[in-house]
Amino acid sequence: MTDQNIIEISGVEKRFGTFTAVKDLNLTLKEGEFFSLLGPSGCGKTTALRMIAGFQDHDAGSIRIAGQDMAHIPANKRPANMVFQSYAIFPHLNVGDNVAFGLRKLGLSKADMKTRVAEALEMVELGGLQARKADELSGGQRQRVALARALVMRPKVLLLDEPLSALDKNLREAMQLEMRRLQQKLGITFVMVTHDQYEAMTMSDRIGVMFAGKLEQVDRPEVLYARPCNRRVASFIGGMNFLDARVTGDNGATVDVNLQGFGPLTIDVNPNAPARSPDLLAGIRPEQLEIGAQRPEGYDACLQGTVSDIAFYGESVHYYVRAAGVEQPISAAVPNYFHTVDHKRGDQVWLGVQNASVIDLGARDA
Amino acid sequence: MSEPLNKPLSPAVSKARRKPIRFPWLLAYAVGYLIFLYLPVLLLPLFSFNDGTIVAFPMKGFTLKWYAQLGEQDTLLQAMINSLTVGAVTALVATSLGLFAARAYVRYRFKGRELSEGLVMLPLVIPGIIVASSMLVLFISLGLKPSLTTVILGHVFVALPFAVSIMKSAFDDFDQSLEEAAFDLGESVIGTFRRVTLPIVAPGIVASLLVTFTVSFDEFVLAFFLSGNQPTLPVYIWSQIRFPAKLPNTLALGSLLLLASVQLLLTAEYFRRRSTKSASKSA
Numbered sequence: 001m002t003d004q005n006i007i008e009i010s011g012v013e014k015r016f017g018t019f020t021a022v023k024d025l026n027l028t029l030k031e032g033e034f035f036s037l038l039g040p041s042g043c044g045k046t047t048a049l050r051m052i053a054g055f056q057d058h059d060a061g062s063i064r065i066a067g068q069d070m071a072h073i074p075a076n077k078r079p080a081n082m083v084f085q086s087y088a089i090f091p092h093l094n095v096g097d098n099v100a101f102g103l104r105k106l107g108l109s110k111a112d113m114k115t116r117v118a119e120a121l122e123m124v125e126l127g128g129l130q131a132r133k134a135d136e137l138s139g140g141q142r143q144r145v146a147l148a149r150a151l152v153m154r155p156k157v158l159l160l161d162e163p164l165s166a167l168d169k170n171l172r173e174a175m176q177l178e179m180r181r182l183q184q185k186l187g188i189t190f191v192m193v194t195h196d197q198y199e200a201m202t203m204s205d206r207i208g209v210m211f212a213g214k215l216e217q218v219d220r221p222e223v224l225y226a227r228p229c230n231r232r233v234a235s236f237i238g239g240m241n242f243l244d245a246r247v248t249g250d251n252g253a254t255v256d257v258n259l260q261g262f263g264p265l266t267i268d269v270n271p272n273a274p275a276r277s278p279d280l281l282a283g284i285r286p287e288q289l290e291i292g293a294q295r296p297e298g299y300d301a302c303l304q305g306t307v308s309d310i311a312f313y314g315e316s317v318h319y320y321v322r323a324a325g326v327e328q329p330i331s332a333a334v335p336n337y338f339h340t341v342d343h344k345r346g347d348q349v350w351l352g353v354q355n356a357s358v359i360d361l362g363a364r365d366a
Numbered sequence: 367m368s369e370p371l372n373k374p375l376s377p378a379v380s381k382a383r384r385k386p387i388r389f390p391w392l393l394a395y396a397v398g399y400l401i402f403l404y405l406p407v408l409l410l411p412l413f414s415f416n417d418g419t420i421v422a423f424p425m426k427g428f429t430l431k432w433y434a435q436l437g438e439q440d441t442l443l444q445a446m447i448n449s450l451t452v453g454a455v456t457a458l459v460a461t462s463l464g465l466f467a468a469r470a471y472v473r474y475r476f477k478g479r480e481l482s483e484g485l486v487m488l489p490l491v492i493p494g495i496i497v498a499s500s501m502l503v504l505f506i507s508l509g510l511k512p513s514l515t516t517v518i519l520g521h522v523f524v525a526l527p528f529a530v531s532i533m534k535s536a537f538d539d540f541d542q543s544l545e546e547a548a549f550d551l552g553e554s555v556i557g558t559f560r561r562v563t564l565p566i567v568a569p570g571i572v573a574s575l576l577v578t579f580t581v582s583f584d585e586f587v588l589a590f591f592l593s594g595n596q597p598t599l600p601v602y603i604w605s606q607i608r609f610p611a612k613l614p615n616t617l618a619l620g621s622l623l624l625l626a627s628v629q630l631l632l633t634a635e636y637f638r639r640r641s642t643k644s645a646s647k648s649a
Contacts, residue, residue: 055546076552088547092565101561102551153551 001205004031006156006189007052011061014047021047023213025061031156032187034180036200039210040236045193046161048210052191053159054078066156080157081150085165087142089134095121096130099149120152123182140171147179151186158183160192164199176202197237201225209233217272225285227359229272234283234361239318241289241330244364245282257282259358261326262301266355273362281361286333288357291319291341292350299352305330307347312336319343321351410624414617419610421617432618442619445602449583452514452598456521456582461574463522464529465567471530472537487527497523498591505592512594520588525578532577532638536570569640576634580627599623 007029014022022044029035037045050056052063054075063070065079081102090098099117108116121127124144137145143163150158163179164172180203183190194200200207201221208218209232217229228234231242245267249256254266259282267282290296295304305323316336320329332351334341343349409421414433418426436442470476471483489497498520505516544566548558564571586600593601603619606612 053550055550074549075546076549076554082547082550084543084547086541086543088541088543090544090548090562090566101548102553105552105557149547149551 001030001032005029006031006033006066007191008064009052009061012048012051012058012063013060014044014051014056015059020213022051022058025215027208027215027218029189029191031189034183034190034192034203034205036192036194036204036207037210038194038197038200038207038236041195043210044213045195045210049082049159049161049191049193052157053080053082079155080159081153081155082159082161083143083146083150083163085162087146087166089137089142089145091134093134094130095126095132095134095137095145098134098145099130099152101149102153116152120148123151124148125178139167140175143167143175147182151182151188155188157189157191160190162194163192165194165196172199179203201237209236211236219272223272227270227272228283228361229270231281231283231361231364234359239286239331239333240283240359241286242328242361243282243284243326243330245280245358245360247278247280255280255360257358259301261303261323261330262351262353263303265301265353265358267358267360268356270360270362273360279364281364283359283361284330284353284357285359286318286331287316287335288353289330289332290352291321291332291334291343292352293343293347295350296352300355302350302352303330304348304350307343307345307349310343310345317341319349321349323351407624410617411621414614414621416614419614421613432614433622435615436619436622439615442599442602442615445597445599448514448593448596449599452517452521452589453579453582455518456525457575457579459518459522460525460529460578461533461571463526464533464574464578465571467526468530468533468537469563472534472540473542483530486530489524490527494524494585494587498588501588502591512592514593514596516592516594517589517596517598520592521582521585524585524588525581528577528581529574532574532634533567533570535638536567536573540566569637573634573636573638576630576637580630580634584623584627 005028007027009025009027012022012025013020025048037048039045047056051058052065052070054070054073054077070078090101093101096117099120100113103113103116117130118127121129124147126141126144126148129141132141134142143166147163164175167175176199179190192200192203201224204221206218206220207224209216209224211232217224217233219227224233224237228237228240234240234242243260243262245257245259245265247255247257248264251266252269254268256264256266257280259265290299295302303323303326305321305326307319308322308329309320311318311320313333314336316333319332319334321332322329330351413421413425415428415430416425417429417431467486471479501516501520501523502512505512505519510516540563544562545558548562549555553561584600585598586604589598589601590604597605599619603616606616
């Protein structure tokens with residue numbers, strides 16, 4: 001990643017009739033960055049991507065790629081190429097001709113074209129498959145051909161619309177690592193649209209979380225997980241228990257709160273969630289809670305409750321605990337150490353939490 | 367589940383599935399219906415080989431002379447050329463128009479789309495005689511004399527619904543991102559159409575060309591009104607039916623046309639199926 005800005009989006013808006021698909025979008029991406037737009041379906045992330053690609057005009061604001069305003073530049077003249085969700089492999093052409101499709105407009109010699117196609121296919125580990133027909137490709141191979149076909153153009157920006165959603169789980173996870181490796185090797189800026197939080201977190205340098213046309217938070221995956229800016233972002237990324245917290249004292253960088261169910265704690269103020277009302281919404285990740293039959297030692301606050309449900313996830317077990325004064329059951333995740341922790345439904349248990357594990361999510365209605 | 371997964375279907379179920387359905391009345395009805403529909407058509411080729419000028423049983427004997435005589439009739443050959451010309455031009459024009467109209471109907475949501483589609487399909491249900499007489503009046507008042515040109519105009523009108531519906535089915539399964547991908551890779555709008563859209567819908571285009579050609583080639587009413595002194599083949603046949611001596615020739619000619627039409631439509635259907643298959647493979 002360099003310090004050079006490659007994409008600068010400011011105040012971009014897109015309306016379809018009376019519906020505003022994208023509201024006041026501001027975003028600056030660095031050269032060589034892997035950026036993901038994450039959000040539920042219909043949140044406007046694909047529309048945003050298509051505006052960068054040039055398939056959709058924007059109604060307000062400006063989009064600049066490599067310093068150049070894209071206002072009246074159509075998709076075929078932009079230094080960005082796209083990998084489509086359906087891969088859009090041309091069915092009447094073989095793999096080599098698919099990859100060479102865009103090169104034909106560049107006025108290269110036959111030999112140069114051949115070399116570049118071969119290099120691109122080598123890059124996505126499809127070396128020597130030039131003559132393979134489009135309908136003889138597996139899902140993973142189609143994805144690789146689509147990638148090679150876009151990368152062979154040596155774009156400044158590669159746009160990816162849910163590139164892995166059509167693949168099965170194992171292949172998807174392998175491709176995630178491979179695409180990340182490829183991106184780092186080439187140093188090209190990747191902008192990916194996805195609704196899969198794990199995909200976004202494993203692949204990206206930064207993630208932008210979108211809801212209802214609005215970009216709510218842009219941050220590194222670790223920050224997004226540790227300091228989400230509000231309830232929507234917190235609930236979209238990882239599991240989260242939401243509890244009310246009454247503010248009893250303000251110490252600047254920390255606040256004293258009375259946490260629903262747990263009692264008094266001193267928690268860090270979240271710089272990403274500046275909105276503040278008398279009371280706070282607090283979040284606790286399930287894996288940050290200690291669960292035990294006895295009151296756990298060395299925790300800043302504890303709570304007693306009854307196990308109401310148990311969910312087995314393989315690598316971890318989630319216990320749902322009902323406690324007095326808390327409407328929703330609180331979920332606590334325990335790594336699966338093969339039943340060293342083993343509670344039954346109806347068991348009386350204790351939950352323990354540290355000050356540092358409680359996340360300030362700002363005002364309750366933000 | 368308590369049952370083993372690979373348990374075969376119970377004998378009662380599998381037997382019921384394999385057993386042919388027996389409805390003697392339905393079968394009789396179907397056979398009767400087919401005879402009623404196709405017997406007259408089958409009599410045509412039958413009597414074209416009859417060595418006699420009267421179309422009646424018993425037949426006299428087998429001959430090919432009626433077919434042999436066809437080649438010697440200049441007016442017939444001219445009518446054949448007229449029909450081929452009209453058919454070819456009609457097929458080209460109707461298919462080109464149908465191609466663009468169908469792409470717009472399938473791809474875009476615009477004001478008046480349904481109305482426009484309805485209007486394009488309307489010729490299928492308007493009585494041919496009404497269309498023919500009003501076109502004749504219109505063309506004459508425009509100063510266009512009845513000729514092959516006016517026949518072509520009329521035939522494009524009736525062939526367009528066929529072209530549009532065939533091309534629509536070709537575009538229905540066409541993944542739109544294929545065109546976007548081509549454009550994204552630097553191709554122009556026209557280049558995208560030529561290098562991606564056309565090759566993928568090509569089988570549909572061939573099917574449409576064949577069907578619209580057949581529609582034009584077989585059409586009588588419009589040609590009768592609009593052809594003036596340049597008869598197409600069906601108009602020529604009509605004029606020959608008045609002469610009893612020429613009837614066997616007409617039967618022979620009709621049999622050949624029947625064969626050609628069926629052959630063309632079968633080929634068209636083959637291409638139409640290939641077009642839906644090739645377009646859906648891209649997804």
